Structure formats: C-alpha cells, structure tokens
Amino acid sequence: xxxxxxxxxxxxxxxxxxxxLKGDFLTGGERVEAFEAALASYLGVQHVCVxxxxxxxxxxxxxxxxxxxxxxxxxxxxxxxxxxxxxxxxGATPVFCDIKFDGNMNEKKxxxxxxxxxxxxxxxxxxxxxxxxxxxxxxxxAHHLFLIEDASHALGSEINGQKVGQKADMSIFSFHAIKPxxxxxxxxxxxxxxxxxxxxxxLRSHGIVKKTLWNSDMVLLGENYRLSDVACALGLSQLKRLxxxxxxxxxxxxxxxxxxAHTPYFTPIGIDNSKKSSHHLYPILLAKNLWxxxxxxxxxxxxxxxxxxxxxxxxxxxxxxxxxxGELYLPxxxxxxxxxxxxxCHQGMSIEEAQYVIQSLLEVCESIKGCHR
Ligand SMILES: *Cc1c(COP(=O)(O)O)cnc(C)c1O
Numbered sequence: 001x002x003x004x005x006x007x008x009x010x011x012x013x014x015x016x017x018x019x020x021l022k023g024d025f026l027t028g029g030e031r032v033e034a035f036e037a038a039l040a041s042y043l044g045v046q047h048v049c050v051x052x053x054x055x056x057x058x059x060x061x062x063x064x065x066x067x068x069x070x071x072x073x074x075x076x077x078x079x080x081x082x083x084x085x086x087x088x089x090x091g092a093t094p095v096f097c098d099i100k101f102d103g104n105m106n107e108k109k110x111x112x113x114x115x116x117x118x119x120x121x122x123x124x125x126x127x128x129x130x131x132x133x134x135x136x137x138x139x140x141x142a143h144h145l146f147l148i149e150d151a152s153h154a155l156g157s158e159i160n161g162q163k164v165g166q167k168a169d170m171s172i173f174s175f176h177a178i179k180p181x182x183x184x185x186x187x188x189x190x191x192x193x194x195x196x197x198x199x200x201x202x203l204r205s206h207g208i209v210k211k212t213l214w215n216s217d218m219v220l221l222g223e224n225y226r227l228s229d230v231a232c233a234l235g236l237s238q239l240k241r242l243x244x245x246x247x248x249x250x251x252x253x254x255x256x257x258x259x260x261a262h263t264p265y266f267t268p269i270g271i272d273n274s275k276k277s278s279h280h281l282y283p284i285l286l287a288k289n290l291w292x293x294x295x296x297x298x299x300x301x302x303x304x305x306x307x308x309x310x311x312x313x314x315x316x317x318x319x320x321x322x323x324x325x326g327e328l329y330l331p332x333x334x335x336x337x338x339x340x341x342x343x344x345c346h347q348g349m350s351i352e353e354a355q356y357v358i359q360s361l362l363e364v365c366e367s368i369k370g371c372h373r
Pocket of ligand 1: 054055
C-alpha cells in the first residue's frame with residue numbers, strides 16, 4: 001500500500017537517536033534547547049517551546065491566553081479534533097466558521113461570528129496551504145483577539161516569502177510520525193512574545209521553578225508535556241532534511257498538477273503563486289456526480305494499493321459535539337467533506353509510484369461513471 005503520508009527515517013536519524021540513547025540525558029538535556037533554537041532559526045521567530053505533542057502545545061497556548069468558561073474561540077470545523085478539543089478542556093466553547101474550497105477557514109466570515117465572549121481566532125493551514133494570515137492578523141488586532149495558528153500541517157510552508165509561524169501570537173506545529181517532520185510524537189509553540197514563551201516553558205513542566213539547591217517553587221498549575229532528548233535528537237536530524245522532504249513532495253505534487261489539469265473527475269486544490277505549501281497533503285475534490293460513489297472509489301483505490309484518506313469529517317458532526325452544542329450545518333464544509341480525498345504525497349515516494357497513483361485514480365473514476373439516481 002502506498003500510504004497518503006509516511007515518515008522517512010534514514011541512517012543519520014537512527015545514528016542521532018542511538019547516540020543520545022547512549023548519552024547521559026534521555027530527557028532534560030541540551031538536545032531540547034538545541035532543537036528549539038534550530039526550529040526558531042528555521043522559522044524566523046524569537047522563541048520555540050517544544051512539547052510532547054501538538055495537542056499539548058494547543059492546550060498550553062489556550063492556558064497562556066487564560067481561556068476559560070464563557071470564552072469562545074472561532075475556529076475551523078475542517079481540522080483534526082485536537083484544535084477545538086483542547087479549548088473544550090479549558091471550559092471554552094468553539095464557534096465554527098465555514099471554509100473556502102481550498103479547505104481553509106473563510107477569513108471573510110470570521111468577523112460576523114465575533115461576540116463579547118470571543119477570545120481568540122484559531123485557523124489551520126489545511127494540508128500545508130497557508131491561511132490568509134495578514135487579513136486574520138488585522139481582524140484580530142482590530143477586535144483585540146488572540147490569533148493562534150494551528151500550523152500542524154505547515155512546517156516549512158511560506159506566504160509572501162515568509163515562513164508560516166511568524167504572524168500569529170502563537171503558532172502550533174506537530175511532529176507526529178507522519179507530519180512534515182517527526183519526533184515520534186511531538187509538537188511545539190512558536191512565538192515572538194517572550195512572556196508567552198516563558199509561560200509555555202513553565203506550563204510544560206508542572207509550573208515549577210528551581211530556586212537554590214533543593215528548593216523549588218510552584219507558581220502555575222502545569223502539566224508534564226516535556227519532549228525527551230531522544231525525540232529532540234531525531235527532530236534535529238529531521239529538521240536538517242525538511243527542505244529536501246518538501247522538495248520531493250513538491251515534485252510529486254507537480255506531477256499530479258500536470259496529470260490532473262484537464263480531468264473531468266476531480267479538481268486538485270491549486271496553491272496560489274504567493275504561497276509555498278509543505279504539501280503535507282495532496283487533496284483532490286471529486287466532481288459532484290461522483291460524491292455518491294466516494295466509498296466505492298475509496299475502496300477500489302485501497303484494493304489497488306493506493307492508500308487514500310479523507311480529511312476531515314467536520315468536527316461538529318462528532319456525536320460528542322452534537323450532544324453538547326446541537327446540530328450544525330456549514331454548507332461549504334459539508335460539500336468539501338463529500339468531495340475530498342487525500343492521495344499519497346510524501347518524501348518516500350518515487351515518481352513511478354506517483355504515476356501509478358495517477359493511473360489508478362483515473363481508471364477508478366472512469367469505471368465508476370458517477371451517479372445515475
Ligand atoms: C496532527 C494534528 C494535531 C495534533 O497533533 P499531535 O502532535 O498528534 O497532537 C492538531 N491539529 C492538526 C490540524 C493536526 O493535523
């Protein structure tokens with residue numbers, strides 16, 4: 001099976017991990033700060049605080065802005081559940097904003113959702129395609145709201161020549177196995193706000209500060225969300241390879257763009273010239289007459305060894321959310337969910353494998369012929 005995404009681990013990664021395993025510090029050593037410094041320099045931000053997952057990083061970011069009961073965040077329903085789950089954990093309510101047909105939250109529809117309880121706007125760069133961060137920044141500044149970007153897909157993505165992660169108050173990255181780079185599990189907060197950074201470090205480790213000798217103090221209610229030195233050693237090695245990963249994913253995406261330019265069966269999501277995508281995903285949107293056959297297409301592709309996936313079931317459709325917040329229906333999000341398939345795009349794929357995906361996809365769509373109802 002050619003999976004929709006996959007990690008790439010080479011000897012240099014293994015060596016970095018083994019060297020750290022044999023060293024004095026499995027956790028709490030200097031690999032952690034070295035990885036943070038390397039990330040900050042790559043992203044062009046002042047501070048990075050790494051954690052054991054992006055979910056932890058989101059939770060900490062919400063704690064830093066003091067998110068609590070009665071507060072609302074405006075976010076996208078087309079994301080992984082953690083983006084809004086972690087706001088629920090703080091007692092807050094997620095307000096879902098409809099998306100555009102590139103999968104990103106519609107920045108023009110955010111303002112109408114702002115209430116006196118709104119505390120933050122939380123967009124997500126779908127598949128690595130950067131959100132319109134300048135418009136969102138201006139909106140948040142005008143309404144005195146925090147901007148937290150879930151950039152879990154977008155490490156290495158750029159907009160107007162700037163890396164994603166520079167403009168939000170805090171940007172969240174994920175190093176889960178199949179995200180743009182991996183530390184097995186892992187995540188980070190990137191920020192230019194020194195106060196936020198200091199708080200992030202405290203919350204990551206029980207809110208405890210060392211004093212003199214054995215004496216310590218606990219000043220905030222925190223968690224253990226630390227990332228180990230072994231994981232950071234892998235992260236440092238992976239980060240060196242990130243640009244080559246993106247180049248390879250770009251080559252696969254380009255082959256797809258060319259092959260699919262004129263197919264009647266689906267449309268790829270084009271990346272604007274002002275943007276560069278990490279291509280964490282390569283999403284296609286099936287033509288309307290194929291929506292009813294999506295399960296059949298999905299299964300036929302899996303039989304051919306093409307591991308397509310669907311991103312994402314809208315969060316408000318989960319039963320937990322429906323029971324708490326009632327039914328919601330956002331038309332573009334619904335259509336997107338009916339149309340979307342993520343086809344294999346990762347750095348471990350050869351161009352021959354991409355050709356096989358192209359051929360299989362076109363064959364399957366041709367054989368389905370759409371709905372007759
Ligand atoms: C993967 C992902 C997360 C969660 O990342 P973890 O590191 O697995 O906790 C959050 N948001 C989005 C959009 C993701 O894709």
